[in-house]
Amino acid sequence: MSSLFPALTGSRAADRPALRFGDRSLTYGELGAASGALAARIGGTGRVAVWATPALETAVAVVAALEAGVAAVPLNPKSGEKELGHILSDSAPSLVLAAPDDELPPPLRELERLDVDVRAAGPRPDEQAVAPAGDDDPALVVYTSGTTGPPKGAVIPRRAIAATLDALADAWQWTGDDVLVHGLPLFHVHGLVLGILGPLRRGGSVRHLGRFGTEGVTRELTGGATMLFGVPTMYHRIAQALPEEPELAKALGRARLLVSGSAALPVHDHERITAATGQRVIERYGMTETLMNTSIRADGEPRAGTVGVPLPGVELRLVEEDGSPITSYDSETVGEIQVRGPNLFTEYLNRPDATAEAFTADGWFRTGDMAVRDPDGYVRIVGRKATDLIKSGGYKIGAGEIENALLEHPGVREAAVTGEPDADLGERIVAWVVPADPQSPPDAGELADHVASRLAPHKRPRTVRYLDSLPRNDMGKIMKRALTS
Known part of the structure; x- marks a missing residue:
C-alpha cells in the first residue's frame, strides 16, 4: 500500500x-x-x-x-x-x-x-x-x-x-x-x-486556529505562515476588520496565497481586501463528491468572481437541460457543470439509486451547479440548479451575479437572491437583504435600479425583503431553503 x-x-x-x-x-x-x-x-x-x-x-x-x-x-x-x-x-x-x-x-x-x-x-x-x-x-x-x-x-x-x-x-x-x-x-x-491532509502530503505544516479570529490570522501570518484557507464568511469578517486593524493588513500582505472556497466570495469583499493589502484572494471550486474541480492558478490571473480553470486531470463541461454540451464560451450561456476524473467519489454508501442518478451514462458527475465560461475557459458559478437558477421572462438567470451586484450597494451588508412563482414571468426575482443600517434600509426601487444599471433590466429584483441576518450553516453557506415569505 x-x-x-x-x-x-x-x-x-x-x-x-x-x-x-x-x-x-x-x-x-x-x-x-x-x-x-x-x-x-x-x-x-x-x-x-x-x-x-x-x-x-x-x-x-x-x-x-x-x-x-x-x-x-x-x-x-x-x-x-x-x-x-x-x-x-x-x-x-x-x-x-x-x-x-x-x-x-x-x-x-x-x-x-x-x-x-x-x-x-x-x-x-x-x-x-x-x-x-x-x-x-x-x-x-x-x-x-x-x-x-x-x-x-x-x-x-x-x-x-x-x-x-x-x-x-x-x-x-x-x-x-x-x-x-x-x-x-x-x-x-x-x-x-x-x-490537514494537504500540508501533510506536501511535507509542510499546518497551524489550526481552533476557532477563527482575525487576531489569530494576524499572529500566524506574521509568524511565518505562507497560506490562508477560509470560507467567504471569514474573508467578509477580514474585510470588515481591515480598516481598524493595520497589522492584519500587513500580515495578509506577507502571505503567498489566500484561498477562499465552499461558496462564492462576493466581488465587493475581493476588492476591499485587495485595496487594503495588495493581495488577491483566489477561489477554487469543489464539493464533497468531487473534491476539487477548478481553481485560479498561482501563476494565473486572479479574476474576482470566477473559480478559475479545471485542475490537471479534471474534465469539465457545461450542459443544457436536455444534457447536450454547451460549446460556446461566451460568458453568458448558463449550463449545469458536469465533471469527470480521478478526483470523483465512487458511490453514495448504501444508495445505488442515488449513485446511478448522480452520473450520466458516459460517466460524468452531475454537480447541480450552474455556471458560465469565459472565452479563455475561466468558470463563473452562478448558483445551484435547485435554488439559484431563476427562469424569469424567458431568461435563465443566476442568483449569484445579482447577489454580487446588491453587495456593491453601500446600504447592503448581506444579500441572497431566490426565485418565486409568478403568473406573468414564470418566476420573479426576490432579494433578501440585511441592511447596513437597519434603521434606514435602502429603498426597494433603489436596489432594483442599482442591479439593473450593473447587469440588465431583466435581472433586477421584483421583490425585496429585509432581514436581520441570513440563515447559514456551519460553513457559512446561506441556507436558501430556509428563506420563505
Whole structure:
C-alpha cells in the first residue's frame, strides 16, 4: 500500500513541524509514531468513526486510519442526535476514535470507544504489517449536508485524495516549505482534506486556529505562515476588520496565497481586501463528491468572481437541460457543470439509486451547479440548479451575479437572491437583504435600479425583503431553503 504521506515514512523530516493546534504540536516524527501506534490497533477493523473536533486527536485519528487502510467517517460534533443516529446506522463503524476528554452524545456511547493518544509511540507506517489497500479503496466516508433528505455518505477513495492534493500542488505551487493557517471545522473536505491532509502530503505544516479570529490570522501570518484557507464568511469578517486593524493588513500582505472556497466570495469583499493589502484572494471550486474541480492558478490571473480553470486531470463541461454540451464560451450561456476524473467519489454508501442518478451514462458527475465560461475557459458559478437558477421572462438567470451586484450597494451588508412563482414571468426575482443600517434600509426601487444599471433590466429584483441576518450553516453557506415569505 502506498502512503498518502511520504514525509511520515522517512527520517529526514522527523524533526519538521507537522501540526499545531493552539499550544499543542507534533513533528513529523511524533505524528508518525502516534499514527503508527493507532494504526496498529485499528487495522482490519472496518470503518471507524472519528469525533472530528478541531484538535490534534482528529488529525492523528484520520492519518492513522488512512495509513492502516481503514475508511474514516468524520462526525460533526454539532450534529443532532437524530442525524448522528442516521450516520451511524448507515455507515456501521466498528468503533469511534475520540480525544480522551471528549464527552460523546448518546448515539455514540453504544460503540466501542478508542481514545487517541497523540504521544503514543509505535512503528512508523512503513514498518507496519497492514492489509494492502488499493487506489480505489475507500479512504473517507463524508456525509453531505442533507438539504433534500437524510445525509448521504459519499465514499471517497484514496486515489481521489491523492489526485486532488497533487493537482492543487501544481495549481498553487504548493510545497513542503509552505505553512498553512486555517480555522475550519474538520468534518468536511475543505477543512480536513485540503486543510490537514494537504500540508501533510506536501511535507509542510499546518497551524489550526481552533476557532477563527482575525487576531489569530494576524499572529500566524506574521509568524511565518505562507497560506490562508477560509470560507467567504471569514474573508467578509477580514474585510470588515481591515480598516481598524493595520497589522492584519500587513500580515495578509506577507502571505503567498489566500484561498477562499465552499461558496462564492462576493466581488465587493475581493476588492476591499485587495485595496487594503495588495493581495488577491483566489477561489477554487469543489464539493464533497468531487473534491476539487477548478481553481485560479498561482501563476494565473486572479479574476474576482470566477473559480478559475479545471485542475490537471479534471474534465469539465457545461450542459443544457436536455444534457447536450454547451460549446460556446461566451460568458453568458448558463449550463449545469458536469465533471469527470480521478478526483470523483465512487458511490453514495448504501444508495445505488442515488449513485446511478448522480452520473450520466458516459460517466460524468452531475454537480447541480450552474455556471458560465469565459472565452479563455475561466468558470463563473452562478448558483445551484435547485435554488439559484431563476427562469424569469424567458431568461435563465443566476442568483449569484445579482447577489454580487446588491453587495456593491453601500446600504447592503448581506444579500441572497431566490426565485418565486409568478403568473406573468414564470418566476420573479426576490432579494433578501440585511441592511447596513437597519434603521434606514435602502429603498426597494433603489436596489432594483442599482442591479439593473450593473447587469440588465431583466435581472433586477421584483421583490425585496429585509432581514436581520441570513440563515447559514456551519460553513457559512446561506441556507436558501430556509428563506420563505
